[in-house]
Amino acid sequence: MTDAPQDPSAAPEDLPKDLPEATSRRLAELEHGLFTSDLSVNEFLLIKEVGFHPLGLVMGSSIYHTGIQTRKWGQSQELTKLTEAMYNARELAMTRMEEEADQLGADGVVGVRLDVNYYEWGKDAAEFIAVGTAVKAESGVSHRNALGKPFTSDLSGQDFWTLMQTGYIPQGLVMGTCVYHIAHRGLGQTLGSAGQNVELPNFTQALYEAREMAMTRMQDEADRLEASGIVGVRLEEKSHQWGSHTIEFLSLGTAVTKTSDEVTLPVPTTIISLDN
Amino acid sequence: MPDAPADLPEAASRRFESRAFTSGLTVPDFAACLQSGLRPVGFVQGFCVMQWSWYGMGSPYNRGLSPYGGGGGYSETYQCPHGYVSAEHRSWGRNYEQSWVEQAWSQGFGLAYGRMLEEATAVGAHGVIGVIDTSDRLSDLGVVEFHVRGTAVTVDGVPAPRGGQPWTTYLAGQRLTKLVEAGYAPVSVAAAVASVRVWAYCITEYLLGGGGSAWGGQQSSAEVTQVAAARTAARQLAREHVRAQLGGDSLHGAEMVVSEREVGEGDQEIQCLLRGNRVRRFKEFDPVAVPHPTVRLS
Amino acid sequence: MTLDRPTGGALPIDSPGEMRRAVEALAGPPGRGTKPMTSDLSIDEELLLHSIGWEPVELVTGASIFSVPMGVWNWGQGEITSASTAFAGAFAGAIDRIHRETTRAGGHGVVGVHVETSVQRHHIDVTLLGTAVRPVGGHKGAATPFVSDLGARDFTVLHVSGWEPTGLAVGAGFVYAPRRSMGTAMQQKSQNVELTNFTEAMYSARESAMERMQASALALRGSGVVDVTVNEGPIDFARHAIGFTAWGTAVRLAGDQHRTIEPSMVVPLDDSQVAFDASTLG
Numbered sequence: 001m002t003d004a005p006q007d008p009s010a011a012p013e014d015l016p017k018d019l020p021e022a023t024s025r026r027l028a029e030l031e032h033g034l035f036t037s038d039l040s041v042n043e044f045l046l047i048k049e050v051g052f053h054p055l056g057l058v059m060g061s062s063i064y065h066t067g068i069q070t071r072k073w074g075q076s077q078e079l080t081k082l083t084e085a086m087y088n089a090r091e092l093a094m095t096r097m098e099e100e101a102d103q104l105g106a107d108g109v110v111g112v113r114l115d116v117n118y119y120e121w122g123k124d125a126a127e128f129i130a131v132g133t134a135v136k137a138e139s140g141v142s143h144r145n146a147l148g149k150p151f152t153s154d155l156s157g158q159d160f161w162t163l164m165q166t167g168y169i170p171q172g173l174v175m176g177t178c179v180y181h182i183a184h185r186g187l188g189q190t191l192g193s194a195g196q197n198v199e200l201p202n203f204t205q206a207l208y209e210a211r212e213m214a215m216t217r218m219q220d221e222a223d224r225l226e227a228s229g230i231v232g233v234r235l236e237e238k239s240h241q242w243g244s245h246t247i248e249f250l251s252l253g254t255a256v257t258k259t260s261d262e263v264t265l266p267v268p269t270t271i272i273s274l275d276n
Numbered sequence: 277m278p279d280a281p282a283d284l285p286e287a288a289s290r291r292f293e294s295r296a297f298t299s300g301l302t303v304p305d306f307a308a309c310l311q312s313g314l315r316p317v318g319f320v321q322g323f324c325v326m327q328w329s330w331y332g333m334g335s336p337y338n339r340g341l342s343p344y345g346g347g348g349g350y351s352e353t354y355q356c357p358h359g360y361v362s363a364e365h366r367s368w369g370r371n372y373e374q375s376w377v378e379q380a381w382s383q384g385f386g387l388a389y390g391r392m393l394e395e396a397t398a399v400g401a402h403g404v405i406g407v408i409d410t411s412d413r414l415s416d417l418g419v420v421e422f423h424v425r426g427t428a429v430t431v432d433g434v435p436a437p438r439g440g441q442p443w444t445t446y447l448a449g450q451r452l453t454k455l456v457e458a459g460y461a462p463v464s465v466a467a468a469v470a471s472v473r474v475w476a477y478c479i480t481e482y483l484l485g486g487g488g489s490a491w492g493g494q495q496s497s498a499e500v501t502q503v504a505a506a507r508t509a510a511r512q513l514a515r516e517h518v519r520a521q522l523g524g525d526s527l528h529g530a531e532m533v534v535s536e537r538e539v540g541e542g543d544q545e546i547q548c549l550l551r552g553n554r555v556r557r558f559k560e561f562d563p564v565a566v567p568h569p570t571v572r573l574s
Numbered sequence: 575m576t577l578d579r580p581t582g583g584a585l586p587i588d589s590p591g592e593m594r595r596a597v598e599a600l601a602g603p604p605g606r607g608t609k610p611m612t613s614d615l616s617i618d619e620e621l622l623l624h625s626i627g628w629e630p631v632e633l634v635t636g637a638s639i640f641s642v643p644m645g646v647w648n649w650g651q652g653e654i655t656s657a658s659t660a661f662a663g664a665f666a667g668a669i670d671r672i673h674r675e676t677t678r679a680g681g682h683g684v685v686g687v688h689v690e691t692s693v694q695r696h697h698i699d700v701t702l703l704g705t706a707v708r709p710v711g712g713h714k715g716a717a718t719p720f721v722s723d724l725g726a727r728d729f730t731v732l733h734v735s736g737w738e739p740t741g742l743a744v745g746a747g748f749v750y751a752p753r754r755s756m757g758t759a760m761q762q763k764s765q766n767v768e769l770t771n772f773t774e775a776m777y778s779a780r781e782s783a784m785e786r787m788q789a790s791a792l793a794l795r796g797s798g799v800v801d802v803t804v805n806e807g808p809i810d811f812a813r814h815a816i817g818f819t820a821w822g823t824a825v826r827l828a829g830d831q832h833r834t835i836e837p838s839m840v841v842p843l844d845d846s847q848v849a850f851d852a853s854t855l856g
Binding site (some may be wrong): 011023025029033034035036037038039040041044046047048049054057059061062063064065066069081082084085088089117125127129131162207242 | 592724728731732735767768769772773776777780781784785786787791792796797798799800801802803804806807820822832834835836837839
């Protein structure tokens, strides 16, 4: 685990023995040659172009109760318990997905989608789900990451093809999260600046800090994978079900490593598309 | 320019006399139009308001009340397998085609379409492209307005139309150009509805009601064959009705829209609308080579 | 990946001339011999099919509805077998009907199928709509036509790389999420913690569905399933029941080898996208 703080009340992470028996049976069937994937036909063919073959749709999910943390109305601060919860929930989902890929003997997982769904089971319960397609190199050469685990990435088939042409290979989907509470401004302060075009320094500071924390944590994960860099970084900001003064900053990207100096990217042709 | 037909609103006549044309085309479609020698001459439309009540008294179309109503067309009867049970037991049921509904739709659409063609003829057009047809309920009382509109065009280098209907198509712009390049000539839009009523019998009612405990025993699920047959029939009939309008030509770029309305326990009404472009092959097809696959960098 | 028309060396197309000829042909007799086709493919899709020697034949549909007995959603443990059976039955019924229409029309398979499913309290419905296709000039329908939700474009691209669709593989699983005991509920309310009973139920539904989809693909003699559409979550009207459905096109190699396609990389110089066309007016 990275330096994300552990929530002492959470059960220790379970690995494969945590998945139903049916999963092992289903994965066994996939090992015998049948593949499943949610890749489009385009992506399927492009993956094959760079010498990989899809093995199967892999998924990890966890339904988590997240919502309890007292917060001070007037103070901007990270809500560490919520941060841990959001992090743990996603980690559980991702880890289960990775374990399935591992069981299939995959080199990696592409096209990973990390979603959060809210249902009506009760306030603050959310489903964290990670879905992707496990792939394996047809050459038999292992393309697993520095930790010997299948790489994960949220790259589409097209991006995976393009990346491989540049001599870089994915190591893993890295993420950093920070749940931040933004202080409600005191009544006096609000009246004072109403009607002016002015910076709101406590908001600026709060949002800045929160984003930095999320990105730094993501970077730490990439370092642990001994990656050369991170591509496709995006920062998502969501209030989930907590109201507008509490925001989760989630930074996601794919850590990559250089495997060769040779860049086989052909010179692109310029075109003007004739159809709509 | 010939005189505008007498039954068009006055405002339409004034619009047609103006030199500038109006058109419903987007800029890319407009450009594509000119590129293939089509010249827009005006935005044309037709309306028709029909009374449309499903079960209203006094409506000429309320013959749907009785399952005994004839009407020709599709009909399938379902007999209850039980012996006599009770007076409330629905011992027989029927799926049947509501041809009066289909005819009413056809009349409404036809009148609106015809008026659009009158406007097109008034401006000396060869054809109408980018046709859109809608039917909207105007109120809960069962009044439906049909509205058909499009852009009237002339074709460069073809003499002025001598009579006969302008050709029409739902397509416009590049899609129309490619259709013609591929060897199809647009003849007209084709559209029809099929309306099938399900008058449930005991088994259907029982299954859709959750397999009521009165009949006990059956806790597994089963196909509700009466409804499945009706839904299939509605779709097949719509296709047959449209085929009847094709006169040997083909239907291209079709769209099927199905809506269902429950009218009681197990009873429903299924309406299937099928529309598409009637096209005619005018030259031998010359297939293109397999296009080359590319990956975009941006 | 996109497909672009090669422009190098092609003759310029005389669009106005073609349009004139088309309009003049309207004065002549309709139809030219072979049974007229109906299709919901766009002209691009039709051209793509023709480039590999296939053509559209007829617009075909299939629909079915299976009942779900009363009370099935409200109490129980483990799998909701009636619902899973109903879904599988409705799907199979719809496929069977679309097969029959396709064979009658002389098609070898159906492409671009729109799959619509609806799970209701007392019934589950499935409807399919697509265009039956066949190799140009082929007149006999195939005994078991393939049904695929891949568009004509994907069908073409697969064909060029040596793959063919064999059918629509589908799997569905519905389970009850066990209710939490009062004590557990109180305890979990104050913690940020995984709700294991729900997670397990989700997994269970998913496993059943995926296993069935795989079995379905094997039965169709496919070696894989692509572009799987997955729907998962609790049932709208029954909060403690979870449903998971998955379907996709089963494919296999038509020959003995995959053919690489070697796409080129392009940089398009136009940024504009067609935001709408005539059909969105009004």
